[in-house]
Amino acid sequence: MQIKNGFEQSVYAICLLSMLPAKSVLPGEAISNQIGASPTYFQKILRKLSDSDLIASVPGKKGGFKLKKSPSEIRIYDIFLAIEGQQALYYSNNVLGEMVPKKDKEACVLSDLMERAETSWITVLKSETISSLFTELHKEKELQDWVNQNLVQ
């Protein structure tokens, strides 16, 4: 069991996009290279983020990706949700339901606990945003230079 690597990659991709000046974009291929992901695969990850309205895609020559929300409005949980989807950690296979066919009230006892745990986990992931988490990282000259060299428009 493991949270997808695409999640961590997405967090840093969005972090890079948060360092973009207004009206400019970063091409998907440049992001993929910087993140160390295969470009064809990461394009699909970027589309998930785009489908979730965290980032915007600009087609055509001089196209690429940019943020759709401000870094302080993008919670780490939003990124997780975009990549992994809802009820991601635990999903009951209804083992008890097979053992005791009639009772389905009881069947939820474990699910209830797992849901409470997941809610608690989610609360922590909602407590930080891209801007709150990466204030220090934004000061990294190396990264900012890379962004400036690879942005378009």
Add this chain to the structure above:
Amino acid sequence: MQIKNGFEQSVYAICLLSMLPAKSVLPGEAISNQIGASPTYFQKILRKLSDSDLIASVPGKKGGFKLKKSPSEIRIYDIFLAIEGQQALYYSNNVLGEMVPKKDKEACVLSDLMERAETSWITVLKSETISSLFTELHKEKELQDWVNQNLVQ
């Protein structure tokens, strides 16, 4: 991303074992059938629980499994740990480390958050035990009958 089905199966397997009278055991195959798992596979799951000292295995004819701890001492988290191992939810692939080679202090910012989230999740799973979670289920005549019919010794 998904917590293994073996976890849910283990919880109910241990619940069954908690309904055993003293000095008796349940054969692995009977448990597997009741849980709806493949016997050869579930034997290995049972061994994991045994390795973690949650259950004890009795070899030989009239052998089987029984609890090694009392139901009130077996936390749901203990079962999770036995099946999934430590740091199970999130593991960093050090994406940032590849982007900014020198800084490895900063590299932990996301990991720190994910760890806090996991800790919070674990806290909930530590808050319930087999006995606290399944008080109602133990009253199920159907289940108790099945246990009595399948126990050995």
Add this chain to the structure above:
DNA sequence: GATAAACAGGATAATCATTATCCTGTTTAT
């Protein structure tokens, strides 16, 4: 317009983790 560079999205392959099976060995009640 034609071209080039970028995203959209479907189909499909490669890789890896989980689940399942098989087989040999050891233990113990009868």
Add this chain to the structure above:
DNA sequence: ATAAACAGGATAATGATTATCCTGTTTATC
């Protein structure tokens, strides 16, 4: 001695994740 159970290694089947390819659409530039 035999039968029924667990221990544990090797290996196959399955399913999810990651990766590639190809066709189509958009848009800046010539």
